[in-house]
Amino acid sequence: MIYMIKAAAEKTRLSVDTLRFYDKEGLLPFVSRNQSGYRAFTDGDLRLLKTITCLKNTGMKISEIRRYIAYVMQGPSSVPQRQAMLLAHREAILAEQQRVLANLKEIDLKLSVYSSPEAVQMITLERAYAKAEKVANGLPDPY
Amino acid sequence: MIYMIKAAAEKTRLSVDTLRFYDKEGLLPFVSRNQSGYRAFTDGDLRLLKTITCLKNTGMKISEIRRYIAYVMQGPSSVPQRQAMLLAHREAILAEQQRVLANLKEIDLKLSVYSSPEAVQMITLERAYAKAEKVANGLPDPY
DNA sequence: GGTTGCCCTGGAGTTAGGTCGAGGGTTTAT
DNA sequence: ATAAACCCTCGACCTAACTCCAGGGCAACC
Numbered sequence: 001m002i003y004m005i006k007a008a009a010e011k012t013r014l015s016v017d018t019l020r021f022y023d024k025e026g027l028l029p030f031v032s033r034n035q036s037g038y039r040a041f042t043d044g045d046l047r048l049l050k051t052i053t054c055l056k057n058t059g060m061k062i063s064e065i066r067r068y069i070a071y072v073m074q075g076p077s078s079v080p081q082r083q084a085m086l087l088a089h090r091e092a093i094l095a096e097q098q099r100v101l102a103n104l105k106e107i108d109l110k111l112s113v114y115s116s117p118e119a120v121q122m123i124t125l126e127r128a129y130a131k132a133e134k135v136a137n138g139l140p141d142p143y
Numbered sequence: 144m145i146y147m148i149k150a151a152a153e154k155t156r157l158s159v160d161t162l163r164f165y166d167k168e169g170l171l172p173f174v175s176r177n178q179s180g181y182r183a184f185t186d187g188d189l190r191l192l193k194t195i196t197c198l199k200n201t202g203m204k205i206s207e208i209r210r211y212i213a214y215v216m217q218g219p220s221s222v223p224q225r226q227a228m229l230l231a232h233r234e235a236i237l238a239e240q241q242r243v244l245a246n247l248k249e250i251d252l253k254l255s256v257y258s259s260p261e262a263v264q265m266i267t268l269e270r271a272y273a274k275a276e277k278v279a280n281g282l283p284d285p286y
Numbered sequence: 287g288g289t290t291g292c293c294c295t296g297g298a299g300t301t302a303g304g305t306c307g308a309g310g311g312t313t314t315a316t
Numbered sequence: 317a318t319a320a321a322c323c324c325t326c327g328a329c330c331t332a333a334c335t336c337c338a339g340g341g342c343a344a345c346c
Contacts, residue, residue: 018333034281034282035281038294059243090250100239106193137183139145147322161303179313180311
């Protein structure tokens, strides 16, 4: 099956503009043009595009994705390099997940304060303390 | 304890420029100025800044953080709104984590292909197929 | 053969989140 | 009383990743 850019955009859920942008950025060297100079996406191309969106969705930068795709274009000889890239990216993703989770815990802590029955009381107290801290240092009270 | 902007930057691990930028964006209405017009951060201010970085680290936009901080400035009466915001943000974080995890699974699938002993063989085959798909449709072979 | 609906390129514009520099005031130590 | 090390504002600049537009080509239908 061959897809023109609009159909490819619908299949990948990317916008037509984004697809052209990706091509301009060197992410789609595998997409051929037909006699009219139109991009002609094959099913294989769409599979590769799915890989690209996976990498993008997990935070890989376009410049890195371009490097990965360059390895793909190079053929089977670049398997070790691709593997190394994906492994490194995998670690980066997991590290980021951990970082987010740590921050989420802090948020959950705040949430537990807010849902406590003494929430208003505690916050009133904290506020008074913050106010005092300013006053004690001759600072204007912003509250 | 009072911290000038440089010390506050070191404590929060944000840059001085970023702190000033946040102030400009209305994220730090609680930070007072001393007689010289210098920002004077209290320990309480730094604790609030930590909350801000938590929200930022988990992907909350500055405009939303500003909204949250506005609620904080409003005092204890806004506890329900703050709680609602954090709960919604919590859900957004979890959803994003899930999205990333789903994409990670795809990457792991690719990795498993690459680490198979038949990797080169499989990729060679896939490549030949992709090539054939182009040729069969009268397209130039980009490989 | 004209209208419609695709497609193309090049380049400008946008948004978020900073980052930097010029020009100038303050504080502290020598 | 001057140098060093801070601090301030304002506004320009930057990067990533799009997004939009003008000007123009191709293809199908009425």
